[in-house]
Amino acid sequence: MRSHSAGVRGLRDPRSALLVAALLCTIIVGVAASRIAQTYYGHQPIWVEEANYLQWPSLQFLSQVEHDGRFATALEVLRSRHILQPLVLTLAAPSLLGWPYAHFLFVLPAFAIFLGLFGWTVYRRAGSLAYAVGAMILYLSLRGLPNERTGIGTAFADIQASLFIAAAALCLVNALMEPDRRWIFRFAILVSLGALARTTAASVGVIVCGPMLLLYLWNEYRARRQARAALGTLATVLVVVAPAALLVLWQLGDLLWYYSFNWVLGHTIAVSATNMRNIVVGFVGRPAILVCLLLFGLGLIWAVRGGAGGRGAEAGQGRRPGQGLRIGSPELGALWWAVGFLGFLLVRGYTSDVPKEMMYAVPAFVLVAVSPVAVSHGRNGRGWRAVGVAMMVFGLASFGRNVTMSMQSAAHVERRGAAMRQAQLEMAAALAGLPAGITWQSYAAADWGIPVSLATHYRFGKFREAKNTLFHNTKSYWDGYYPGASAAEIQRQLYAKTVDSVDVAIVLKDAAQKPDRMEDYSYGMAAYIAEQVQSDGRWRYVGELSGEPYGSKLAIYARAPR
Secondary structure, eight states, rough: HHHHHHHHHHHSSSHHHHOOOHHHHHHHHHHHHHHHHHHHHHSSSOOOHHHHHHHHHHHHHHHHHHHHHHHHHHHHHHHSSSHHHHHHHHHHHHHHHGGGGTTTHHHHHHHHHHHHHHHHHHHHHHHHHHHHHHHHHHHHHHHTOOOTTTSTTTTHHHHHHHHHHHHHHHHHHHHSSOOOHHHHHHHHHHHHHHHHHTTTHHHHHHHHHHHHHHHHHHHHHHHHOOHHHHHHHHHHHHHHHHHHHHHHHHHHHHHHHHHOOOOOSSSSSSHHHHHHHHHHHHOOOOHHHHHHHHHHHHHHHHHIIISSSSGGOOTTTOOTTTTTOOOOOHHHHHHHHHHHHHHHHHEEEEEEESSSTGGGHHHHHHHHHOOOOBBOOOOOOOHHHHHHHHHHHHHHHHHHHHHHHHHHHHHHOOHHHHHHHHEEEEEEEEHHHOTTTTEEEEOOSSSSSSHHHHHHHHHTSSOOOOOSSSOOOHHHHHHHHTTTOHHHHHHHHHHHHHHOOOOOEEEEESSSOOTOOOOOOHHHHHHHHHHHHHHOOTEEEEEEOSSSSBBBBEHHHHOOOO
């Protein structure tokens, strides 16, 4: 009885209760997401956009570990754009680099940390444990969270990075509510993990968290009227983030060059705004948006009627009930988090067909919705507890519905998807039958390199690595890799590189027949390579394969030994 009573008392402690809630939610999400991912990979073609982030480089590092050892490979990992997961696995468990679900080992702990901090932040601002747990479960209602292509179970490195960045921002919100250098130390660790998960996320960390950190430092200086304390806090941050910052700076030149010709940037503000609105609405879902708007309105009414102040007050500036709605540093920090990053994307003319960038901002909008301002005496009445319970019911019901929809979508294969999967497996089987150690390159409409290389390992256990750096399917990439060169010059350089570094070339069987949906400029490159390979005696015809669309023919050629 005594141990049972101690356990009950422990769960009544806000920290323990919120920790348990975060872990249970993470387990529920993890089980659902893993089932969806397994169903998706078992039915759908490998999606190059997703595989490019963690699965493809992980297999490359696994191959390198087998030849050079884990420590030499770890040095190469430090040069990649996704450091955290490959580095840990390379040093601790290299065999897991070849496991297609290894990202779950990182994204689920990141989600648990984020959700626990989210619940704690809401609790401190709302003063109600039931309401805070309700807000945590409400987060599960986001429609895109279990999505089979863009949700938490996918291998996008941005999923991990966005959760770590969101957790870092929550630490700053807590620090702005109650100055404490421990929050700043936690922030520095989490923002570093976000940058290591995906180096481009470092820019998000600067944009989102930089102004919030400066606001904290200003408050610290203003409270003590001396710069020493603020400079000491800043020094702590710089020391902690230095390793991650150096790794990002090491890659800065390549990152700036790569994104200088990225198709997702450079659009008009109107086009960008429409695209981002559609992505956010699609990821959050209209039911969750309506609930968030309702909670936002209730929170503002509560604040105007005298609930604002107290827990969310700035240090040394306590507020009394009845003062009405007032915006302090925590509110300014959360608002900046919500609109600052999206504003930056608007200025850059950002558009995309996946919500991975939006996921950096969505947690802020949910936080502002459920707790627009802090309250002085807590939402502990029956009414607010009922609201918390209603949030739990809505969150779980919506999550269950979204999981069911994602499972059905993952298992349902469109005709084109089934054909592409069949073509991928056919090509992978042919390559797996060739000698180990070969490099190959496809010059076709579909981006075969990454998905087929993964299929050679996942389905046949014989990794055949694509060169995957010679052919592109968008003119902007040709311009980026060959600045100022004419099409004829690119063709000559491309074929010279092919002869020099490719063992197996997969080309259009009929160079005069343009594949459907292939860009004209890239088709010109593919047709030229096909003609050269087929007429050059250094290449031996191996056989034909199905292409994209399925049924169109490709030819596979092996280069004679040097």
